[in-house]
Amino acid sequence: MPQTLKENVAGFVEEMLLVIERESDFESAFRIAEKLVCYLTANSAGLYRCDHLEDTLVAKIGDGVEVGSEPPLPGIELHVASQIYRSGGHTPLMRSLIHEGRRTAHALLTRPAAASEAADILGLGADQVTTLPLSGLAREHITLLVQQLLRFDEVVLHIHPDDVACAVALRVAKRVRPELRISFVNHADHLFSVGVGIADHLFEVSAYGWMLREQRGSMERSSYIGIPILAGGGMAAAPQLSANGPYILTGGARYKFKPIGGMSLAPAMERLLAASPDMRLVVLGGTDRDWWWKPLIRRFGSRVQLINTMPKEQYRDLLQGASLYVDSYPWIGGTAFPEALMLGRSVAGMLGLAWGYSAADDLRSSDEGQFVESCLALIQLDPAALARQQAVRTTCLEHHDPAKVRSRMDEHLVSGHVVCPPPEQLKHPPVPRIEALWEQTGRSNLPSKQRVNLSRTARRKFHLAHARAMGWFNLASLKLMMYGYLP
Numbered sequence: 245m246p247q248t249l250k251e252n253v254a255g256f257v258e259e260m261l262l263v264i265e266r267e268s269d270f271e272s273a274f275r276i277a278e279k280l281v282c283y284l285t286a287n288s289a290g291l292y293r294c295d296h297l298e299d300t301l302v303a304k305i306g307d308g309v310e311v312g313s314e315p316p317l318p319g320i321e322l323h324v325a326s327q328i329y330r331s332g333g334h335t336p337l338m339r340s341l342i343h344e345g346r347r348t349a350h351a352l353l354t355r356p357a358a359a360s361e362a363a364d365i366l367g368l369g370a371d372q373v374t375t376l377p378l379s380g381l382a383r384e385h386i387t388l389l390v391q392q393l394l395r396f397d398e399v400v401l402h403i404h405p406d407d408v409a410c411a412v413a414l415r416v417a418k419r420v421r422p423e424l425r426i427s428f429v430n431h432a433d434h435l436f437s438v439g440v441g442i443a444d445h446l447f448e449v450s451a452y453g454w455m456l457r458e459q460r461g462s463m464e465r466s467s468y469i470g471i472p473i474l475a476g477g478g479m480a481a482a483p484q485l486s487a488n489g490p491y492i493l494t495g496g497a498r499y500k501f502k503p504i505g506g507m508s509l510a511p512a513m514e515r516l517l518a519a520s521p522d523m524r525l526v527v528l529g530g531t532d533r534d535w536w537w538k539p540l541i542r543r544f545g546s547r548v549q550l551i552n553t554m555p556k557e558q559y560r561d562l563l564q565g566a567s568l569y570v571d572s573y574p575w576i577g578g579t580a581f582p583e584a585l586m587l588g589r590s591v592a593g594m595l596g597l598a599w600g601y602s603a604a605d606d607l608r609s610s611d612e613g614q615f616v617e618s619c620l621a622l623i624q625l626d627p628a629a630l631a632r633q634q635a636v637r638t639t640c641l642e643h644h645d646p647a648k649v650r651s652r653m654d655e656h657l658v659s660g661h662v663v664c665p666p667p668e669q670l671k672h673p674p675v676p677r678i679e680a681l682w683e684q685t686g687r688s689n690l691p692s693k694q695r696v697n698l699s700r701t702a703r704r705k706f707h708l709a710h711a712r713a714m715g716w717f718n719l720a721s722l723k724l725m726m727y728g729y730l731p
Contacts (some may be wrong), residue, residue: 249683253289263705270304274382276702278408282691284436285405290681292460295441302415309387320394326354326404331364333579334431338402339366339429340472344650352392354410389413411438429522434598451600459576467656468665472646475586495528495570505681507574510536512612516619582640591621597678600669603639688720
C-alpha cells in the first residue's frame with residue numbers, strides 16, 4: 245500500500261535524525277538540525293515537536309558549556325524572544341505580558357539586534373534588555389544563552405519555531421538547574437516548534453492551539469490565556485471618510501492572501517467592488533509580485549491600491565478612515581481582526597485556515613456569498629448588522645483586556661488551575677484542516693536556501709534522505725539534488 249505524504253515526511257525525519265546522531269562535528273550536526281527544523285515548520289505534517297532532535301544536540305554538546313555558580317537574580321522574570329518587530333501582533337503580545345506582570349521584567353533576544361531599539365519597542369529600560377553578539381559558532385552562541393538563562397529563575401519564551409540554539413540552551417540550563425521554571429507562550433500555534441518539550445507550562449493564545457494539545461503532547465501542561473489587545477479608544481460610530489472617498493481596508497503578510505486549495509479573497513473582493521462602485525480597496529501588505537490581485541487591478545484600476553508596509557501609527561490612521569475592515573484570507577489575522585473591531589471599525593471576514601483567536605470569529609462568514617452580503621450590509625450601515633458588531637465588540641473588549649490575559653497566565657502559574665478557552669471559540673470546524681490541505685497538495689515544501697547554509701556534504705545527505713523517503717523524481721528531491729551537487 246502506498247504511503248501517505250505524512251508517512252513519507254516521518255520517514256525522512258527519522259533518517260535525518262540518524263544523520264545528525266552520526267555526525268561527529270557538533271557545528272555540522274547543529275546546522276543540519278536547523279535545516280531539518282526549517283523543513284518541519286514549512287510542512288504541516290502533523291509533527292509539532294521533536295524532543296529527540298534537541299536531546300541529541302544536548303548530548304553532543306556534552307559538558308562543553310561553561311556556566312557560572314552565582315545564584316539567580318531574585319524576583320525577575322526573563323522574557324526570551326528570537327526577534328522583535330515594530331509591526332505585527334507577536335511583539336505587542338510579548339510587551340503586554342511584560343508590563344502586566346507583577347515581577348520586574350528583563351528581555352533577552354537570541355538573535356542579533358540593537359539593544360536600544362529593542363528597549364524602545366518593548367517599553368523597557370536599556371539595562372533591562374540583553375542582546376548577544378553575532379557568533380559564527382553555534383557552541384559559543386549556546387554557551388552565551390545558557391549563561392544568560394541561568395541568571396534567572398523564571399523564564400517566559402516567545403521564541404521563533406526554528407530557534408534551535410535557544411531550545412538547546414534551555415535544555416542545558418534545565419539540566420544544570422532543574423528548578424528553573426520555563427513557560428512557553430505558543431505564538432505559532434499551528435506550526436512545528438522547538439522548545440515545546442522542555443517547557444514546564446504552555447500558554448495557548450487561541451482555541452486553535454488549545455485543540456492541538458494532544459498532538460503536541462502538552463495536555464497536562466497547557467492553559468489558555470488569549471491575546472492581549474489594547475483598545476486604545478476610538479469607538480467611532482461611523483467611519484471618518486478620506487478626501488479620496490470611501491474605502492475598504494485589508495492587510496497582513498502577503499503569504500496570508502496567497503490562494504490555497506481554491507481559497508482566495510480576491511474573487512470575493514471583485515464581487516464586492518462591483519456591487520459598490522463608489523468604494524475603493526486598500527491592501528496593506530500587497531506588492532506587485534502578488535499575482536492574485538492582478539485581476540482586480542485590471543478591472544478596477546486605481547480603485548485598488550497596494551501598500552507594502554507602513555508604521556503602526558499610520559496604520560491606525562488608515563484604519564480609522566476605513567468604511568470596513570476585511571480580514572486576510574485564507575490565512576486569517578489573529579490579532580488584526582479583533583483589534584480593528586475594538587477600535588470601532590466594522591469588520592468582516594471568512595472562516596479560513598486557523599480560527600478561535602477571538603469572539604470576533606462570530607462575525608466571519610462561511611462562504612463567499614454570505615461574506616459579500618455581510619460586507620454590503622455593513623457598508624450600507626444596516627442597523628441590525630451594526631448592532632451585531634457592537635455586541636461582539638463589547639465581548640472582545642472584555643476578553644482581550646491585557647490585565648485579564650496576564651491574570652489568566654498568573655492564575656495557572658500560582659495555583660496550577662487550567663484555564664480553558666471560552667466555549668464560543670471552540671465551536672468551529674475541527675483542527676486538522678491545515679494538515680488535510682497540505683496533504684492534498686501532495687507537495688514537500690523546501691525551506692529557503694538562505695535560512696541555513698549547509699556544507700555540500702550535508703546538502704547531499706539531506707537530498708539522499710529526502711529522495712529515499714519521497715521518491716527520486718519528486719520535484720523537491722530534484723531541487724535538492726541540484727542544490728546539493730551543483731556549485
